[in-house]
Amino acid sequence: MESGAIVGAEVEMKPYRVGILGATGLVGQRLIERLAAHPWLRIAAVAASERSAGRSFADAVSWRLPSEMPVTVGALNVRPCRVEEMQDCDLVFSALDTAIAAETEPHFAAAGIPVVSNSSAFRQDEDVPLVVPEVNASHLALLDDVQKRNGGGFIVTNPNCSTTGLVLAMAPLYRQFGLDRIVVTTMQAVSGAGIEGPRAFEMLDNVVPYIPGEEEKIELEMGKILGAIDGGRVRRADLAVSAHCHRVATTDGHLEAVSVGLASRAGAEEVIAALEGFRGEIEGEDLPSATAPAIVVRRENDRPQPRLDRDAGGGMTVVVGRVRPCPVLDFKIEVLSHNTVRGAAGGTLLNAELLVARGRIARRDSA
Amino acid sequence: MESGAIVGAEVEMKPYRVGILGATGLVGQRLIERLAAHPWLRIAAVAASERSAGRSFADAVSWRLPSEMPVTVGALNVRPCRVEEMQDCDLVFSALDTAIAAETEPHFAAAGIPVVSNSSAFRQDEDVPLVVPEVNASHLALLDDVQKRNGGGFIVTNPNCSTTGLVLAMAPLYRQFGLDRIVVTTMQAVSGAGIEGPRAFEMLDNVVPYIPGEEEKIELEMGKILGAIDGGRVRRADLAVSAHCHRVATTDGHLEAVSVGLASRAGAEEVIAALEGFRGEIEGEDLPSATAPAIVVRRENDRPQPRLDRDAGGGMTVVVGRVRPCPVLDFKIEVLSHNTVRGAAGGTLLNAELLVARGRIARRDSA
Amino acid sequence: MESGAIVGAEVEMKPYRVGILGATGLVGQRLIERLAAHPWLRIAAVAASERSAGRSFADAVSWRLPSEMPVTVGALNVRPCRVEEMQDCDLVFSALDTAIAAETEPHFAAAGIPVVSNSSAFRQDEDVPLVVPEVNASHLALLDDVQKRNGGGFIVTNPNCSTTGLVLAMAPLYRQFGLDRIVVTTMQAVSGAGIEGPRAFEMLDNVVPYIPGEEEKIELEMGKILGAIDGGRVRRADLAVSAHCHRVATTDGHLEAVSVGLASRAGAEEVIAALEGFRGEIEGEDLPSATAPAIVVRRENDRPQPRLDRDAGGGMTVVVGRVRPCPVLDFKIEVLSHNTVRGAAGGTLLNAELLVARGRIARRDSA
């Protein structure tokens, strides 16, 4: 913990060295893209499966983004995802598949290397903060004990891509009015399923009303993120969530149709004011990937739309619209967020920035 | 009413002569396609806007269906949509836009010519049955007085394309368990908006979370269709419906994610049994466009899907799936129906068949 | 050869028993669909990889077609693709991947079991007819020697999906005017790549200007199919073909933009007349999967289109249009054919029917 907290981005500092586990996948590529010119973090290592290890990254990866691969990253040797190979990293990002993450991440944490993970393997663990910084940066308090036990190591996770936009849009309502019921129908982009996502012949002229595990994740994650720290543990929010998940033929941007039941009465303009007036828990911390405001409310009757709104705030802003009364619960709202930016790589990176800013990352070579 | 009821399709009979108002639009074309070899009905006249009137149908129409235009229809002269021009029709179908339907349909009804309409202009009128035959054929009782007043003329309508599938899937649950709350999110195909539908640049890689008037229609129509005849009037079902409507990039087939609140307790298998055991109000009447069963339940976890399931029963069967508990209401269900077949031309035609079978259509030349 | 030639479909006959190698893939499924009610052929066995072998077909397959899987086929045990396991088949269809086909098909042929293959492994072999029946049924003459050597066994193949439509459309011009140069640009549907086809995120809002091996296949196959039998061998047509292959975001139907250089002068109306007047080499043989005409010419200026025209003739008819002068070669033409029907399963099946009709298939149990 010797590095001390950073106050604002103005402080010129030596960047932290980061490793990326699962660097060749779509989320890994997005992380690399966003780290290319990062003021606080520098890519020191890329790691992937044994099949890729030993080759240059440029050779091992099938680069899928419109932006060019950073030359310096392309030249790195791909390492295997093992602790002993990543000792020069101050923290590692994990973009690993769940099963592999479940085996791999704890070794890093136990060895004192912080893991900032996009995987779902440990999201529901008592010791693991499940964090969207604007909503529950305070959950990092879970790490106090963990870091002591592990010599600074820990796992921090961000939620599922479809939970991220939803919880950001719901947080202001939860805080201000209370919130007891949510029915949400998602229309999720194909990029959310990664390089092994659905085949084109499955998605063209079609909607698939099922994404394995997705509804359960949303229903579980909302309660933990909106929960409060109580006696060193997260007390889950008392909230019923019902999710209907769909894959639709869009490239990026998860759209969600939400009916909400509030705990106290509010008018549509109050709801909009709560959304527009939202100040997140990182207000004033100047995290490089944070946008202000985190939520934008559009007043047109046909927005948000994935193609038009997903890139708001560089993909980090949640765009909501169509706030209107619901004949069954209280309000109907449409929520859109960029699934591979805010809902994956960008959210993971924002968590890392939060950890740096709050002094949770040490320079390991200074030991 | 002199024609008497037809019992079954076996009775060889002289076909009724039908006219089609709005014949050049997408619904008009679908009607023509389905009437080409109809056992009970024969196209006697096609009518459209003054701009098209006087030209041959083949010349006036921009034919949009994969099937070939019937040659005999192509050779017909397009007439204007006026009563005096359609005196040789025993009934007319109306595939007119709402505003024009509002002006045009009453003239036909008043002149003794039955109007079987797909338009929304009169769906909420006290005198106008809003009919999905399997669900509420009994609502034709509203016509008893109307036909007396009008010398046999009347207007019968079918609901909006997105209501049709929903009400068919909900009817068995309403009957068996009672039903008080529905939250439905639609993902509607572009064909539902007709020839003047959304532009390609609006829909590619996108979802549009708004269809003008659609949510209100669903919310209103459900209560009327599920209502009961009481003292010669429809007593609306006491039912709260909340609709979120979206246009997605599919060609045909409206998919709907539904959360339902039942009035009495039921398990998932009972719900499935109610859906599979549904016997509609036209059971045994052998209407040519009816399918048995009207509802199919799929057990796979990723069905129904528009591309795979929309053509079930020639597009007349509603396919449901993913019946599972809802953490907020009682059950979550996915519903799919073909919007231009069951939800428009096929539904309109089924209404006409019902009217013939129930003796509501007279041969006007026999007068 | 004891079965003798069948003359027309009227002859009621005991069906031949067929096996399907690679039955769980997309082409295998399409074969099963088309064989479900076939008058001459009955599915006796389904075979697939060792991983699937031993399970029921219903269990082993991921059924991808809108039509329902035939129950009787679903109940079959999947066998491994080995000769000794398929001794009860009078012929086998091969829908195997190229590499596996290369290893597997010769064993069947050598053991006396005819192989009707959709794979590319042996298309360029001197002993293997590469057949589109309307164009070069006469190439079956290559089998005379082969069948003697192999106790009736052989391999017959159909061309690549993109070659099939092209060669059918070019055959009338080649016959009537001579044809020396073809520049063709394909826009191919994603179903052509099978279950392992491109991912949705690669194809949405995109065109991929490369399909491995495809251009070479078209360029090579055209010359062989249009060639003549000369001294028991195929003398390749003297024809330069240049192909540009693209994958586009359509589900089915390969569209091809073609510039052709004729050997002799012709006007556009003569070219159209040649296409419309085309009589294939199977004229009058009443093969169940054949359509007459095999080629349809559309006169509208915006046809053929994949969605509107791919199902012409149940997917077996090639639809051409936009015949117009080419400023560089002689004529420009658009060609469309259904890639998984005419270009794969339907084409393979038509070859089998041709072989039956021409007496090339023996009943093996009668030996």
Next chain:
Amino acid sequence: MESGAIVGAEVEMKPYRVGILGATGLVGQRLIERLAAHPWLRIAAVAASERSAGRSFADAVSWRLPSEMPVTVGALNVRPCRVEEMQDCDLVFSALDTAIAAETEPHFAAAGIPVVSNSSAFRQDEDVPLVVPEVNASHLALLDDVQKRNGGGFIVTNPNCSTTGLVLAMAPLYRQFGLDRIVVTTMQAVSGAGIEGPRAFEMLDNVVPYIPGEEEKIELEMGKILGAIDGGRVRRADLAVSAHCHRVATTDGHLEAVSVGLASRAGAEEVIAALEGFRGEIEGEDLPSATAPAIVVRRENDRPQPRLDRDAGGGMTVVVGRVRPCPVLDFKIEVLSHNTVRGAAGGTLLNAELLVARGRIARRDSA
């Protein structure tokens, strides 16, 4: 002509005032977006149809771009497209439909107001330069006489969106090896057809092999642009061009498959070297919208792709790939360019910048 040529962008200067005719259409919107922060040009006026005139731009437009409408432009009053209403403009951009452009543009030119047009109305006029700056900036010489006659006014046009990418890619080959034959098949994005473009139901799961007038435009425009100035006139290049035009389901980016016949022999590496070594006629002029290089050659076997490559150089760079021998002509090449940027608004703007840099635009208020 008193303003004199600008040398490089370093010279701080008072911006020229521009008007936009047809400002509410898609090309108009793209122009506004690109002019928002332009160093040399400032939007002084927006004009549109009489229907829109008199309203604020924000009110009259249906803004279709993901970027926000510039507030200052939204506040402008929309003017009618008449000369007397635009007297405060040093030049006008025309994004008008052809028929209206044909009536409108000459009035401006005659009144001394330069018209920089994206419309096709006058592209083939002897007096009107058809310009892609890198290729034929020298054609501005046509204006010497025109400007004298018109008190500084003139019309300058850019080619059709599908010609622009093609002519840029062909120019280096034409210069270095000579070029006598081109067969090009286009796969064009739906945005190319503007706000009145094809309906979604026409384009989903489909390709349309026809765009009215497009093939003729490409075939004609190539020869004029590649032509040389000779005696104050353009002598057309002696070049046969055959175009097959298609609309595909992409949002932006026209992909073109090209077979070229060179006048002299060259190997593939020489062709690539010519493309990569291309120096346009504006080399060193530092026009704000120009990119260097104007052409990028990709070596991967599956590029260029619309989604991945259309935004290269902010949409101004032409991306080519797959240079390989053609069995019929000499080489096959794939060409991609952004149709609404390089092929429309960006190309028009680049022409305006060229005109400013070469001293062809006067400050009209200084008169």
